[in-house]
Amino acid sequence: xxxxxxxxxxLAEQGYVLFExxxxxxxxxxxxxxxxxxxxxxxxxxxxxxxxxxxxxxxLENFLVDADAFxxxxxxxxxxxxxWIERDFANHETPLEAWAARLEGKKILIVRNLxxxxxxxxxxxxxxxxxxxxxxxxxxxxxxKEILLHCIIHDLSQPLNAMRGCFNLLSMEKLPGEQRRMIxxxxxxxxxxxxxxxxxxxxxxxxxxxQQNSDGKASEAPDLAACAHQxxxxxxxxxxxxxxxxxxxPRLDAAHGWRVVGDAPRLERIFGNLLENAMRYTPRGxxxxxxxEDKVHCLLAFVDDEGPxxxxxxxxxxxxxxxxxxxxxxxxxxxGLYFCKITVEHWGGSIGAENRLGGGSRFWFxxxxxxxxxxxxxxxxxxxxxxxxxxxxxxxxVAPLSKDxxxxxxxxxxxxxxxxxxxxxxxxxxxxxxxxxxxxQKRGHSVFAVEDGRAAIAALSKKHFDVVLMDEQMPGMDxxxxxxxxxxxxxxxxxxxxxxxxxxxxAEEDKQRRIEAGMDGxxxxxxxxxxxxxxxxxxxxxxxxPGPAQANPAAAAPASEDAAAHLERxxxxxxxxxxxxxxxxxxxxxxxxxxxxxxxxxxxxxxLASAAHAFKGAAAIFGAPQVVAAARNLxxxxxxxxxxxxxxxxxxxxxxxxxxxxxxxxxxxPSGATRAAHPRKQKK
Amino acid sequence: MLQKKVCMLGSFAVGKTSLVRRFVETIxxxxxxxxxxxxxxxxxxxxxxxxxxxxxxxxxxxxxxQKVQISxxxxxxxxxxxxxxxxxxxxxxxxxxxxxxxxMMEKIPAVLVLNKCDxxxxxxxxxxxxxxxxxxxxxxxxxxxxxxxxxxxxFSQLTLAMLRK
Numbered sequence: 001x002x003x004x005x006x007x008x009x010x011l012a013e014q015g016y017v018l019f020e021x022x023x024x025x026x027x028x029x030x031x032x033x034x035x036x037x038x039x040x041x042x043x044x045x046x047x048x049x050x051x052x053x054x055x056x057x058x059x060l061e062n063f064l065v066d067a068d069a070f071x072x073x074x075x076x077x078x079x080x081x082x083x084w085i086e087r088d089f090a091n092h093e094t095p096l097e098a099w100a101a102r103l104e105g106k107k108i109l110i111v112r113n114l115x116x117x118x119x120x121x122x123x124x125x126x127x128x129x130x131x132x133x134x135x136x137x138x139x140x141x142x143x144x145k146e147i148l149l150h151c152i153i154h155d156l157s158q159p160l161n162a163m164r165g166c167f168n169l170l171s172m173e174k175l176p177g178e179q180r181r182m183i184x185x186x187x188x189x190x191x192x193x194x195x196x197x198x199x200x201x202x203x204x205x206x207x208x209x210x211q212q213n214s215d216g217k218a219s220e221a222p223d224l225a226a227c228a229h230q231x232x233x234x235x236x237x238x239x240x241x242x243x244x245x246x247x248x249x250p251r252l253d254a255a256h257g258w259r260v261v262g263d264a265p266r267l268e269r270i271f272g273n274l275l276e277n278a279m280r281y282t283p284r285g286x287x288x289x290x291x292x293e294d295k296v297h298c299l300l301a302f303v304d305d306e307g308p309x310x311x312x313x314x315x316x317x318x319x320x321x322x323x324x325x326x327x328x329x330x331x332x333x334x335x336g337l338y339f340c341k342i343t344v345e346h347w348g349g350s351i352g353a354e355n356r357l358g359g360g361s362r363f364w365f366x367x368x369x370x371x372x373x374x375x376x377x378x379x380x381x382x383x384x385x386x387x388x389x390x391x392x393x394x395x396x397x398v399a400p401l402s403k404d405x406x407x408x409x410x411x412x413x414x415x416x417x418x419x420x421x422x423x424x425x426x427x428x429x430x431x432x433x434x435x436x437x438x439x440x441q442k443r444g445h446s447v448f449a450v451e452d453g454r455a456a457i458a459a460l461s462k463k464h465f466d467v468v469l470m471d472e473q474m475p476g477m478d479x480x481x482x483x484x485x486x487x488x489x490x491x492x493x494x495x496x497x498x499x500x501x502x503x504x505x506x507a508e509e510d511k512q513r514r515i516e517a518g519m520d521g522x523x524x525x526x527x528x529x530x531x532x533x534x535x536x537x538x539x540x541x542x543x544x545x546p547g548p549a550q551a552n553p554a555a556a557a558p559a560s561e562d563a564a565a566h567l568e569r570x571x572x573x574x575x576x577x578x579x580x581x582x583x584x585x586x587x588x589x590x591x592x593x594x595x596x597x598x599x600x601x602x603x604x605x606x607x608l609a610s611a612a613h614a615f616k617g618a619a620a621i622f623g624a625p626q627v628v629a630a631a632r633n634l635x636x637x638x639x640x641x642x643x644x645x646x647x648x649x650x651x652x653x654x655x656x657x658x659x660x661x662x663x664x665x666x667x668x669x670p671s672g673a674t675r676a677a678h679p680r681k682q683k684k
Numbered sequence: 685m686l687q688k689k690v691c692m693l694g695s696f697a698v699g700k701t702s703l704v705r706r707f708v709e710t711i712x713x714x715x716x717x718x719x720x721x722x723x724x725x726x727x728x729x730x731x732x733x734x735x736x737x738x739x740x741x742x743x744x745x746x747x748x749x750q751k752v753q754i755s756x757x758x759x760x761x762x763x764x765x766x767x768x769x770x771x772x773x774x775x776x777x778x779x780x781x782x783x784x785x786x787x788m789m790e791k792i793p794a795v796l797v798l799n800k801c802d803x804x805x806x807x808x809x810x811x812x813x814x815x816x817x818x819x820x821x822x823x824x825x826x827x828x829x830x831x832x833x834x835x836x837x838x839f840s841q842l843t844l845a846m847l848r849k
């Protein structure tokens with residue numbers, strides 16, 4: 001008896017109360033009837049000998065159907081209810097749980113008050129769901145930022161490009177002083193605005209880069225099949241739960257090593273967005289298949305579903321449009337498919353959707369294969385990836401305007417090119433095409449302009465061009481696809497067409513796309529005319545000759561001025577130190593050049609990387625963008641153990657170094673140093 | 685008095701509990717408290733000249749942590765399908781839940797409530813999607829448990845539908 005009493009006390013303390021089912025909907029409390037029961041179901045109920053629980057609690061009324069089924073079955077164990085909440089007379093909420101069991105042949109209902117442990121359970125659920133909500137919100141924010149970045153690059157830079165081009169053209173005219181000052185103000189302010197846009201872009205690019213590089217794989221050419229495998233594995237539980245079969249196309253062989261442009265995290269997001277889309281529209285019991293097909297120059301990835309198919313009036317443009325939500329095939333927020341589109345197109349691919357013959361729909365994207373990496377030269381002085389490295393930033397600074405001291409070019413400042421080059425311009429935007437054409441013609445070059453990549457290829461088949469300036473994004477065949485085709489055609493010959501990209505994209509992966517397409521360099525829009533001339537002529541040895549305005553040495557801006565300015569900044573105006581640095585560099589440079597030459601000749605990538613790195617660091621003190629760029633390219637070749645084109649790059653390095661050497665030798669005279677240290681003062 | 689069991693169905697954090705509190709107690713709290721399990725409330729209403737007690741089953745939101753058990757729905761006369769208009773996915777999940785109910789039970793009166801319409805700037809569901817849902821037979825309400833907008837109307841519409849069945 002005493003033992004029973006102790007046991008009952010223990011149960012009561014743990015919040016349990018036991019009822020025996022008497023039949024006819026009536027229950028009898030076993031042992032004590034706790035106060036919390038009285039608060040919820042009333043003290044009156046216990047004064048009666050039996051309770052009709054179903055009448056006291058709608059929840060128990062529902063559960064007792066399951067309990068009765070259990071009591072009348074031969075099942076072992078117990079049938080338990082989920083948690084439910086009862087309110088007492090003071091409106092205080094009590095969490096409860098119930099079990100139906102058979103004990104000693106009796107039908108027993110056990111109810112437990114969970115108040116003591118519920119707070120912790122509530123806290124865990126709350127934390128988990130708050131985290132999910134925050135995660136969803138974060139994903140939405142990231143997608144919006146990516147869209148914003150895209151819009152800034154492609155929309156804002158276009159009119160600015162035209163403005164800067166017009167100012168540049170006007171600055172080459174002979175204008176009265178007041179008008180010239182106004183033009184100079186326009187140049188300076190448009191430059192400042194460009195810097196502001198770049199600043200915003202760099203801020204976003206940096207943030208996105210952190211997201212994208214978090215797994216450290218972003219720089220490698222990703223394996224499309226591995227991405228498909230990864231995402232299918234990730235989505236399998238969700239599909240299983242919805243009763244949909246998710247499978248990889250049996251023909252898909254992970255061993256292919258299908259390397260493509262882009263990066264794995266975003267490829268997986270593209271697959272993921274397409275799968276989420278398929279999951280929404282595929283009925284229970286049917287299937288979704290992910291596969292990849294080889295299309296020679298590119299790979300076709302697809303997600304096939306067995307859903308109702310695309311609505312009759314739905315076009316691909318509509319499905320993948322920004323904020324295309326809540327229509328025929330609604331997306332999460334109207335951003336998922338748009339993200340797929342801008343990302344795939346960003347990498348030079350395409351995306352679409354169509355109905356399948358046997359029913360259901362296919363969402364697909366084509367993406368270029370990754371090609372062997374070759375180094376690339378750039379006239380972009382503002383790349384987000386370069387800003388963290390002073391030496392690289394200096395190396396890439398080819399325009400006379402520094403960030404701190406924007407200043408317009410003097411009229412006729414650049415003069416005429418030493419050699420008249422035949423230049424093919426492929427640019428779809430009329431105003432840009434006209435501006436580039438006019439700038440190049442004023443420089444003394446011969447220009448033939450076309451509107452897309454296909455026309456550029458046709459022009460190249462009929463005539464020789466020294467350089468092709470290729471806009472990246474054009475309707476029909478874009479610049480990257482045209483470049484890939486040109487490189488493909490060159491394989492049978494020894495020829496190498498110089499192709500310079502014109503682009504508004506500054507992110508690191510854009511650079512990678514250009515490399516993979518086979519471009520030799522690029523100029524970012526809005527471009528500076530000096531940067532444009534410099535990159536063209538550095539690739540063709542079409543160096544400048546003194547033009548009309550350069551007849552006056554004070555108005556000229558020889559390369560030595562840049563070197564001097566850099567040197568002055570590096571040494572904080574200490575002329576003795578500057579002279580010493582010049583002497584040391586010139587004394588040491590021949591050995592470093594010799595080391596690089598030997599590494600190239602012996603095809604030794606490790607020594608090449610080391611020697612080129614050392615030389616690059618030394619030259620960067622003097623600005624010397626062309627020297628530094630060539631050294632950087634050689635260093636990259638060494639690091640990637642890919643020495644294709646190393647000899648050519650070394651020849652560039654040698655010739656650029658010869659120019660730098662001449663400039664530095666001029667600086668060693670006191671008059672030269674003085675003149676070069678204050679170039680802008682002397683211009684006035 | 686006539687009693688009708690009404691279930692609140694939808695994803696987590698769409699505002700089911702807030703809608704019930706607004707309807708029963710005319711109270712709203714900005715604080716999000718996730719629901720665990722089931723809470724049953726009652727509200728007496730009058731429709732078509734009859735007094736009706738609505739027994740409101742506020743069922744926890746479905747997600748990876750908690751699944752809605754079909755046994756909760758036993759004896760249900762109608763349900764409010766609730767989605768958060770600022771989270772498009774909750775509408776898709778709600779409609780999937782409705783399909784699941786349709787597979788398991790006979791045709792049951794229901795209304796679709798797109799909640800949180802006070803957050804207009806974050807609204808993700810386009811008007812023509814709502815129009816298509818209406819064309820599919822849904823009674824669609826843009827509601828706000830915070831302001832009370834369309835809350836009474838949604839429950840009234842459901843009550844009428846249950847009485848007329």
